[in-house]
Amino acid sequence: MTESQYTPPLPGRASTQCFCCHSTDLEREWAATSPFFAQRALCRHPQAIMLIKCLGCGTRYFDFSPTKDELDRLYAGYRRSEYFVQRNSFEPWYTRAVNDDLGAEVQMQMRRAVLRDALEEHGITKHFENILDHGGDKGQMLRELRAKTKAVYDISGVPPEEGVIALDQTQIKEIPWDLILSCHVLEHLPDPQSYLEELVALGRPGTIYFFEVPDESFRSFGLSASSLQKRWIGWLAKRIFAFKVFDFLSTACRVKLRVLPPLGFVALREHLSFFSTLGMSRLFQENQLKILSVKIRASGHICAVAMKAAAN
Template sequence: MANQCLACGASVTKIANAVVAPWITEISGQKDPQFTTLLNCDNCEFSFFEKRFSDNEMAAMYSGYRSDNYYAVRNSWEPWYRRTVNDAYSGESDHVDERVSFMTNILISAGLQECKTVVDFGGDEGQFFPEIDIQERIVIDVSNKTLRKNVSREPSLGVVKDKIDLIVAAHIAEHVNDPIDFFTNLISHLNSGSYLYVEVPMDRPSIKSHHGSEKYAEMLSRISTSSKRKFIAHDFASGIARQFGFSIPKRGVVKQSEHLNYYNLKSISMLLEKLGTTVLKTEATPNAKVGGLRLGRLGVLVVKN
C-alpha cells in the first residue's frame, strides 16, 4: 500500500477496498478483475485510489473517449450510463452553459473581467471559455474535433508560454496519475501575476469502516468474479446510494472508475499554494448534476506568485 499522499507527501490511511471498474478492464483488453484501495491523507484530506492507470489503460480510455465503442462497453456494465451523460458536454447544451456560467462568476467576482490570452487545457472544441473579454482563445487538446469560431488549437503549452494570462484546467485533475506533476507543469507556463482556474468534481464516495475490512475485500472479490448481472446489481445499488448522498451499502461496490483523485477545498488549496500560487476565489456546488448524475463542482482561481 502507498504510504504517502500524492498531493502533500504526508501519511495516508486506507479507508476502503475497491475494484477497478469492469468496463475499464474490458476496454483495455484485460480479463481478470483488478483490485485496489482507496486512501485518504491524514493532513490535507486528499483521497485517491492507490492504483494508477498504465499507459495502455489510459490510451484505451481516452484515445476514443466517449466514442461509440466507449459508450457501448461502458453502458454494458453501467446501464444507467446513458447518452445524456456521455454527450452532456457535446455541442450546445445546458450543461455547457452551466459550467461556463459557474466559472465566469468566479472570475468576475475575483475582479478578472478581461484577459488577452486564455488557454483551455483539454478544452475539447473550445466550448468552455468563460464569458469575459478575451482577445485570443487557445485549446490544448489531443482531439481533432472541429473548433468553435475564434478558437485555435496548439499541441502544447510551451508553444504559447510567454503570453498566457489565464489557464483553465477544468475536470482534468481528477483523471491524472500524478497531481503534483500535472499542476507543476501548468504553473510553470505562467508568468508571475497570471492566473490558473481549476475545476474538479466533488464525487468522492461516502464509505464506512466496514469497507476497509478484510471481510469486505473478500465479499468484493466474490461479487467481482460472479456473473455480470450480479455485479451490476450490487453496483447499481451503490450508485443509487451515492446519488442520494448516502454511504456505499454494506454489500455495495467501492469502484475505481476514470476518476482517480478526489479533492476538497482544503486539499486543492494546499496543493496549489505549495506550488507557488495564491488562492483568490473558490466556489462549490456539491449537488451539481451532469446528465442527471450528481457529481458536484468545485472551482478555484489562483494567481502565480
C-alpha cells in the same frame, strides 16, 4: 487470453503520504476496477484494489497507477459510439442520454456562468490578451470570455469551436498566458502533482488559473476496510451480473446520498482521485500559486481561482 494473464497485482501509486497535503495519516478501504475499465484499459478481469483516504485533508485516491498505454486505450474515441456501446454493456445506467449530456450546452452554460462569477468575485473582468483551456475539448468554456487569443490544448484532436485555435504541446509554451483553465482534468490523472507543475510553468507571475473538479465527497463504513470486503469484491468480480447490481446500488447511494452502504464499493471507471476543497488548497500552495478561492460553486463542482506568484 488465459486466466494466468489476469493474476499479477496492479501497480500502486506512492501511497505513504497524501499527494495533496503530504499527511501520512491515511486510511485504506477496498474498492474495485469496474468491468468496463478493466476490459477497455487493462485487458483483464475486474479485481479488488485499495482506495486511500487522507485524514488530513479528505482527499481520496486509488492506490493504482495506470500506464500511458492503458489511459490511451481508455480514452480512445472518448464518448463516441464504440466507447458508449462498450461502457453501456457493463453499466446499463450509462445511457445514451447520459453520454450525450456530458458536455452538452445546458451544462456548459451553467459552468461558464460559474467561471464568470468566480472571476468577477475577485475583480477579474478585464479583456485578456491570451487565454488557454488546457484539456478543454473544443474550448467551449472560452465562449463568453473576451480575449485577443483563445486557445485550447486537448489530446482528443477534436476541431475547436469557432474563434478558438487548437495548439499542440510545443506551441502552448510559446505564448504568455493571462488566464489558464483546467476543467475536469486533475481527477483523471495518475500524477496530478506533475501535471500541475507543468501547468504552472506555462504561466508567468500574475497569470490567473481556474480549476474545476467534481465534488464527489462521501462517507463509508468500517467494513469497507476489512478482509471480508476484499473477498466480497473478488466474489463479485467473477459474477458480472451480480457486480452490475451492486455497482449500481453503490454508485446511486454514493452520488445521491453521499454514503457508501455496507458491502458497497467504489468502482474505478475514469476518476483516479476524489478531491476536497482543503486538499486542492494544499496542492496549489505547494505549486507557486496564490489561492484566491476554493469552494463548491452553483454547478456542484469544486472550483478554484488562483494566481501565479512571483518566484522567491
